Amino acid sequence: MTGSLRLSTACIAGALAGRLSIGLGRGRGETLSGRVILALDPKAISKLGAGRDIILVSGTNGKTTSTKNLTSILRDFAGEGVSTSESGANMPAGIAALLAQKPRNRFAVIECDEMYLPKIYRLLSPKVVVLLNLSRDQLHRTGEVRKVSRLWHETFTKDDVTIVIDRDDPFLEYSVANAGHVIRTTFGGRRHPDAATCPSCAAILDWSTGDYLCPCGLGSKLPDVRADKRLNGPQRNTVLVIEAARLMGAEILADEAEDLINRSPDRIYDFSSAGQTISTHLAKNPESWRQALGEVTSDQVILSVNARGIDGRDTSWLWDIDYSKLLGKKVVCTGERRLDIAYRLSVQGIDVSVASSFAEAAETLANEPIQAIVSYTAFQDLLAADLGINKGNSK
Amino acid sequence: MSLTIVRLYHDLLGTYGDQGNAEILIHRAKARNLDVELVEVTPGMAVPRSGDIYLLGGGEDGPQSAALEMLISDGGLNYAAAGGATVLAICAGFQIIGASLPDSHGQITSGLGLVDAHTIYDSSPRSVGELVIQPSRGELPVLTGFENHQGLTRLGQDMPPLGIVRSGVGNGFDRQEGIWHGNVFGSYMHGPVLARNPELADAVLRSAVGPMPEFKDPFAEVFAIERRNTLT
Numbered sequence: 001m002t003g004s005l006r007l008s009t010a011c012i013a014g015a016l017a018g019r020l021s022i023g024l025g026r027g028r029g030e031t032l033s034g035r036v037i038l039a040l041d042p043k044a045i046s047k048l049g050a051g052r053d054i055i056l057v058s059g060t061n062g063k064t065t066s067t068k069n070l071t072s073i074l075r076d077f078a079g080e081g082v083s084t085s086e087s088g089a090n091m092p093a094g095i096a097a098l099l100a101q102k103p104r105n106r107f108a109v110i111e112c113d114e115m116y117l118p119k120i121y122r123l124l125s126p127k128v129v130v131l132l133n134l135s136r137d138q139l140h141r142t143g144e145v146r147k148v149s150r151l152w153h154e155t156f157t158k159d160d161v162t163i164v165i166d167r168d169d170p171f172l173e174y175s176v177a178n179a180g181h182v183i184r185t186t187f188g189g190r191r192h193p194d195a196a197t198c199p200s201c202a203a204i205l206d207w208s209t210g211d212y213l214c215p216c217g218l219g220s221k222l223p224d225v226r227a228d229k230r231l232n233g234p235q236r237n238t239v240l241v242i243e244a245a246r247l248m249g250a251e252i253l254a255d256e257a258e259d260l261i262n263r264s265p266d267r268i269y270d271f272s273s274a275g276q277t278i279s280t281h282l283a284k285n286p287e288s289w290r291q292a293l294g295e296v297t298s299d300q301v302i303l304s305v306n307a308r309g310i311d312g313r314d315t316s317w318l319w320d321i322d323y324s325k326l327l328g329k330k331v332v333c334t335g336e337r338r339l340d341i342a343y344r345l346s347v348q349g350i351d352v353s354v355a356s357s358f359a360e361a362a363e364t365l366a367n368e369p370i371q372a373i374v375s376y377t378a379f380q381d382l383l384a385a386d387l388g389i390n391k392g393n394s395k
Numbered sequence: 396m397s398l399t400i401v402r403l404y405h406d407l408l409g410t411y412g413d414q415g416n417a418e419i420l421i422h423r424a425k426a427r428n429l430d431v432e433l434v435e436v437t438p439g440m441a442v443p444r445s446g447d448i449y450l451l452g453g454g455e456d457g458p459q460s461a462a463l464e465m466l467i468s469d470g471g472l473n474y475a476a477a478g479g480a481t482v483l484a485i486c487a488g489f490q491i492i493g494a495s496l497p498d499s500h501g502q503i504t505s506g507l508g509l510v511d512a513h514t515i516y517d518s519s520p521r522s523v524g525e526l527v528i529q530p531s532r533g534e535l536p537v538l539t540g541f542e543n544h545q546g547l548t549r550l551g552q553d554m555p556p557l558g559i560v561r562s563g564v565g566n567g568f569d570r571q572e573g574i575w576h577g578n579v580f581g582s583y584m585h586g587p588v589l590a591r592n593p594e595l596a597d598a599v600l601r602s603a604v605g606p607m608p609e610f611k612d613p614f615a616e617v618f619a620i621e622r623r624n625t626l627t
Contacts, residue, residue: 140524145455146455196406197458202457203461204461314411314412314585315541316411316587319414320414340590340618343590346612
């Protein structure tokens with residue numbers, strides 16, 4: 001079989017498998033479709049990416065929302081077709097599937113899991129890579145932050161790609177130390193909670209100025225872009241996404257950029273339960289929990305914690321967060337690991353009770369505003385229930 | 396009665412949430428009407444020599460080496476331990492208090508030598524998952540925690556482990572886990588370990604202050620039992 005015949009056969013079979021998977025009610029079919037494509041043509045990703053303008057998006061927090069955001073900005077401002085994953089697929093199978101759909105689109109904006117980024121980067125030769133942030137997440141799987149940073153450091157060695165980073169993050173600065181073209185955006189400098197020591201040589205970093213400096217030479221570099229210090233996590237990600245869109249030819253004026261930053265997509269969704277609308281934050285690691293807690297304004301809060309694979313199987317990190325924002329509020333904990341979080345809160349003197357499900361938690365609360373913070377798989381379960389999909393009972 | 400708890404370099408040895416151990420000790424000590432002071436030691440600060448309980452947590456290889464270097468040149472922790480102070484050291488901290496361990500380049504280097512324990516860098520897959528042990532001393536129930544480490548630690552012949560592994564890896568030799576020698580406790584268990592095992596928290600406190608009245612903390616006990624029942 002010739003290379004192109006093999007690829008087109010693989011793509012047709014992949015599309016059929018994807019439709020079959022949707023027909024059976026098993027999600028959007030991207031992963032199965034991609035697996036079939038890669039089984040029939042292992043080189044499909046690089047073939048499907050050839051000749052297209054590829055942008056990769058990675059980082060610990062905000063990958064999915066930033067990928068969607070960049071896609072919509074490119075559609076609006078560059079006026080060209082953009083391929084992306086509708087479901088947030090970020091591993092090789094999902095990436096193969098999204099590239100196979102509408103292969104004539106000039107742009108492809110691809111979210112990439114941190115550990116798969118080196119492989120996808122080598123297969124696709126992107127024009128731009130956006131690295132949003134790096135902090136502790138899923139320690140049982142991805143390992144420690146500096147290991148991810150070292151992996152990226154060994155990856156970005158070419159100069160035919162531009163990498164957009166938050167230059168205040170030392171793990172990202174180390175990741176791009178060998179890269180040719182870097183756009184560095186500063187948000188005024190802020191101490192990184194996981195970077196007491198240098199990502200390169202492990203010496204104690206000097207953070208006394210808000211910027212950081214190591215005797216080995218790693219330190220805050222002169223920025224190319226200066227942004228407002230007061231921006232929150234989702235807004236910082238939008239600033240990086242705008243820079244990436246500009247590199248791809250999108251003409252975004254200053255006031256348009258400001259508007260995009262103000263309307264930054266976040267990970268807050270409204271769910272209905274027990275006759276109430278509950279504003280729910282998806283948060284999955286210490287940094288995203290800190291950000292979500294910062295947004296809590298109501299007096300009633302539901303916290304839902306699971307410890308399945310993607311949540312991180314070790315819940316110890318719950319102790320790294322300061323929950324004093326919840327003092328004086330009524331807090332109900334649910335999820336498979338509700339006792340882990342409930343005990344942690346009780347030690348901090350917070351009024352806390354437990355409920356066996358999200359719905360039961362909502363029922364125990366008064367008919368006043370409720371906010372929720374839920375871990376990744378707990379969020380997926382809520383989303384599935386909202387769509388009427390029964391994903392089985394959680395304990 | 397007063398109690399001084401010293402948390403050592405939690406910026407460097409705080410990757411795995413072990414700093415919670417200090418909060419649990421404070422919570423349980425206050426419930427016994429002890430007057431508790433927490434001293435946070437950060438890089439550049441001298442380690443107090445008159446603390447009652449010293450805490451070390453888990454961290455990454457580079458920061459672990461940095462912490463060890465500072466503790467050797469300061470000498471305060473060795474001084475306090477020689478005087479009978481209590482030490483609770485988890486994961487990278489457990490490796491640091493032993494006689495030898497690999498540095499961040501994999502070369503074996505000297506540890507603090509508070510206990511006779513030797514860590515090697517194991518080449519097999521990282522030990523990651525739930526860990527359940529049967530403690531060596533009768534007064535403690537089954538203990539649970541979450542381990543996540545590359546190094547394996549062999550105890551000297553006269554060194555009693557904290558317990559024997561029922562499931563998981565632990566120290567990686569003779570099914571032993573951790574150490575409990577005199578007033579020095581070491582373990583590979585995160586959770587934090589004192590959150591998941593309130594009886595161990597009290598054993599650590601008693602080693603510093605002697606006998607204490609009973610304290611029933613409903614959340615702590617329900618949580619500990621739920622973990623034990625799920626994992627055994």
